[in-house]
Amino acid sequence: MVATERTIADDVSLVSPGAAGVVAAPRMRVGSLDAWFGRVHAVKGVHMDVRDREVTAIIGPSGCGKSTFLRCLNRMHETVPTARVEGEVELDGRDIYARGVNAIAVRRHIGMVFQRPTPFPTMSIRDNVAAGLRVVDGPSPSRARTDEIVERALSRAALWDEVKDRLSASATSLSGGQQQRLCIARALATDPTVLLLDEPTASLDPLSTQAVEELVYELRRDMTIVIVTHNMQQAARVSDSTAFFLDGELVEIDDTNRIFTTPRDQRTEAYITGRFG
């Protein structure tokens, strides 16, 4: 039942480098990652490769540590008081937790979009998209260059046609789905290599959800995406590989097709067939 909905992913697996037989180096590599909130051990010894230019979905019941894991990938976890991380997360072979690596610089390379749309309410649509450009290293881009980047980011986020005539309007005047795509555009403007999506459609209606999913499908052509989702159908629709988390541990990760048809672990099977979670 789930597998029949996998049209988009089936289609794209033909062009994605991993499935075409070329084994590309993983974009990110996670080695024995542990994360805590105070004394709560939220992520336990996770090893995982995130393949380049693919969508990796992370599924699992509430409280399984999947969002915490995602937030470890761009060093957002440590912004919470009492939070702690141990282990390695490599981006293109470099450990982002190594001594001397600046967390802020890491976040500029790994974009993130959250569960609820978070446009900056005091800024216009244009300024929202350009917000990340103000903190890039070196001189800020010129006005004309900024306009170019804004247009490109909004086009990539499939929002340009809807907002091009009101770029100076308040970002809060957009609908929820548009706001979420605006947040994706904002993350894209600084040209990150990896995009992390933390349940990006959890607060959206079905049509906006579809728009965001199509967007994810388009974006995988030139970037690596990790998406946390509560919705197994969504994971099946948009992802190339799927990771199943339970109680802070990575139970298994495999091609999405295989996870949803012939999972190796019984717990995965129990979860995707709806026996718990």
Add this chain to the structure above:
Amino acid sequence: MSTAIPPLSPPLRPTLRQRAFSERTQRTLRRRRVVNGIMLGVFVVAAVVAVLPLIFIFVHLIRLGVGSLSWDFFTKMPTPVGEAGGGLANAIVGTLILIGVASAVGLPVGVGSGLYLAERKGASLANGVRFLSDVLNGLPSIVMGIFAWQFLVRPVGHFSALAGGVALGAMMIPMVARTTEEMVGVVPVALREAALALGYPRWRTSLSIVLRTASAGIVTGALVAIARIAGETAPLLFTAFGNQFWSLSLRQPIAALPLQIFSYAISPYDAWHSLAWAGALVLIALIFIISLIARIATRARFSAGGGD
């Protein structure tokens, strides 16, 4: 998912127990309605009594003060006793200057410390500062005047507008700090995280995202604080001191509406009395206008952020 509607069961006759229960419910319901009505009445009276003084003061001031209001009142200097006419131009300008100095002192320090209190909630220094700023808020204003006199008047040897403005500014600090803390506190964590995830350093997140999002509320708080200090007299008595002449200098004593009202009111002359009434009316109108602007600013905030 729709489930089948269960068939309607035939109506049941209430048992004796049920009927007794229902009667009791009816009785308590009646009693509750009566009590509700009485309490509502009490609170309406309390609410009206709360604003009654303001209404009385307003009516009284208008009755006694409006007769002396004229163009001259706003543009002319005070005249010596016995000379008709004259106005309070210097006092009005003086009050505006004092508000300016007070804002220059009170707003940056107040907003800065409020931001610190909000961003470092649990820190022991923050807890100490928060407690002390509450104490400062309750400090009698004349004590604030003594403080300014000690540090800004005595060393210099004469009264000055600067000392008065600093005294008023020091009064503003705790008010502005607490409003800023509250307004920054209600900025959603999600916005902060969105900025951090974009690669904003923490300090830039605080300044250009959090503070900016809270700015409408902070402006409101600042205006309320200004309205509060605009009418303060005690801290000015031995700082700004008052001045019968035209002065814009920060280093000289300066006239202020509250001071002028005070000295006219305790004088034995009827002409000065009516000027004092008029001055009080202008002062209260000034505060009224500032509060009104604060109200409008608050409303603008809610309509601007009303997307969610």
